[in-house]
Amino acid sequence: MSRIENPIEGVVYQTEDKADFYLSTGAWVNSTVGETLRSTAAKFPDRSAFVSDERTLTFRELDEQTDLIAGGLLDIGLMSGDRVLFQLGTTIETVLVAFSCYKAGIVPVCTIPQYREVEIDALGKTSKAKAHFVQADFSGFDLIKFAQEVQQKNSNIEHIIVVRGKAPDGTHALDALSSRLSLAAARERLTSVSISPRDVLSFQLSGGSTGLPKIIPRFHAEYIGHAVGWSTRYQIDCSSCIIWSLPLIHNAGQSYALLPPIIFGLTAVLMPKVDIQRMLELIEIHKVTHGLSIGPIAPQLIAYTGINKHDLSSLKLFSTMSRADKLEAHLGVPCSNLYGITEGLVLGSPADDPDFVRHHTQGATGTPCNEIRVLDPDSEDVITLGNVGELCFRGPYSLLAYYGDEVATKKALTSDGFFRSGDMVIEHVIDGRSYFAFQGRLRDNINRGGEKIGCEEVEEYVCRHPAIADAKLVAMPDPFYGEKGCIYLILRKGFEAPNLKALADFLAAQGLAKFKCPERIEIVDAFPVTRVGKVDKALMRQDIAQKLERENSDA
Incomplete structure (x- = not known):
């Protein structure tokens, strides 16, 4: 297999023997993402690749526009192996930026627009990011101003690139980058870039709900192979059409929605929310x-x-x-x-x-x-x-x-x-x-007097109740058992909540052990979520603990 063209210090790469073995078995694909896109665009130039309510990109348009943007990125001084922070939503522009970076060998650090100082400062410094992409119209929060503040504290960040909005002085507009060179000049510029299937494709992030995300290097050959493997498992092929409405740049979004179109020539429908x-x-x-x-x-x-x-x-x-x-x-x-x-x-x-x-x-x-x-x-x-x-x-x-x-x-x-x-x-x-x-x-359990209760197991049973649309179980402090279970419920429209006895009887009839039954019910309209959109059980545990403390004080 080809050598690593753009080694990044601190990244652990697969051994030559293992790389050759995975290639021979088909687990890896001996190609880069840019090569894969160009090949598919040649086969299906006029087929829709990505569709949104705003616009549709054919494979020819995707290939040409990403060549233009990639050439522009190289022209402002970014180089293969450089890392760049992403704070972009699920839009056609995000598709263009991602594939442009991949063609130029530039490595996205796959953050999201909801991240703020704690995460972005740490990830920017750890990754030694050279640029910061932000989506101007993502929300009411001023991501451009935020990126400028981050840049002042991180001397590695040389460029701020504004997507879907006006770029202030000292920053670059994506539209301006795409028109910086002619298509012929951009493609000529890209011929000087050498990228290996073994090179780093992106810096993905761990999905933990607590603590700072950890950086996970993913590589061209293995990431394409991974997308092929799961797609084949789901019987997805060139005749398929997929839909995606969650963050596009995270691992699931890239594996499920970004890569399959360029691998198979299928169409992906994107929703911003x-x-x-x-x-x-x-x-x-x-x-x-x-x-x-x-x-x-x-x-x-x-x-x-x-x-x-x-x-x-x-x-x-x-x-x-x-x-x-x-x-x-x-x-x-x-x-x-x-x-x-x-x-x-x-x-x-x-x-x-x-x-x-x-x-x-x-x-x-x-x-x-x-x-x-x-x-x-x-x-x-x-x-x-x-x-x-x-x-x-x-x-x-x-x-x-x-x-x-x-x-x-x-x-x-x-x-x-x-x-x-x-x-x-x-x-x-x-x-x-x-x-x-x-x-x-392992970390989502309740220890009730030495008996461990798996929260997600109980949640699955509770959600079988006809009145309940969704449920989340958390630990609440108890002076005797140490912990008991409190269930937060979202009800179906027009239904009343069961009381504790009725819920326990229902769960027992489903075969759930009695000690696993929730011992308090809280009705809510929605669950609190973290910045990455995951249910914030830590906040729910804090909420019920505070309620119990107030009730004990009143008593």
Whole structure:
């Protein structure tokens, strides 16, 4: 396989032998993202690549416009291997910026517009970012001014590039970059750039809900291979059409929505935000075949009462993190659970897998080279089949080392290089294939007098109640047991909340152990979320603790 053309100090690269092996098995693809885009644009120049309510890009337009922007980036002094901060939403412009960077060998640090000083300062300095892309119209928050303040504290940042807005003095407008050179001159400029399939494609970020995100290098050959593997698992091909409404630049967005179009020549429909009614309209208009959700989309779909107004006959599969059975019953199309982690593993199931697999496991890997073990979370001992243990994996897409964080790397990997996910699963072997059922996270448990309660397990059972649209279980302090469970509920429209006894009776009838039943109910209109859009359970635990303290004081 080709050598690394733009090595980045501090990045751990795969060995030559392993790289050759993954290439020979097809787990890696011997290409760069730029080469893949150019090849697909030559095959399907007039086919729609990305569609939004604002505009549509054909593959020819995508190829030409990204050449122009890439040439402009090189012309202002950025170079292959340079890192750049991204604070961009899910728009066509984000697609253009991402592929332009990939063609020029520039490495996006995949932050999001919601990040503020703590995250951006740390990530900018750790990555030694040379530029900062911001979307001017993302929200009422002034991201341009924010980027200027960040630049004053970080001498590495030489350029601020403004997307979808007017660029003040000292910054660059994306439109100006794209017209800086002619297409011929931009393409000539790009011929001087050498990029290897083994080069770093992007700096992805860990998805933890607490602490600063850790940087995860991803590489051209392995990232393309990863997208091919999961897409093949979901039976996605050149005739498919996918829809995406969550952050585009994160791992899931790039794997599910950004790369498959240029790999297969399919069309991706992009939405700047979650809007259930509009999503269903777009599925009908564009004949979407595959829908994917890693966030709050599934509960909102289940709660949407106008589902019969929409023609969803084009949908072959809708995949979600959990509750696929309930979603399938509501939508009337095949649904399956999935699992994904930025450190390198995706599990899923196609529409023709058995109901048990699609509804009661997160599926299987689409790559035979992936090695998966279920380990004792306190040791490296393998758990007996059928028992709960920690999901651990090693393979062609797995984290080799966090960038600039040896301590976190050592903690995350076993002695033989398996990544410890912190997620608890049960392995099911069906017809000789291993499927993994998610049981909760190591850090999302309640210790009730020594009995551990997996919050996500209880949440799944609670959400089966006809009055409940969604539920989140958190620990609340208790003087006797140490902790008890408090369930926060979002109710379906027109339904009343069950009381504790009625909910406990319902859960017991479902087969849930009595000690796992929630011991307090809180009704809310929405769950608090972190800046990255994840449910903020820390804030919910703080909320219930404060309520208990006030109640005890009043008593």
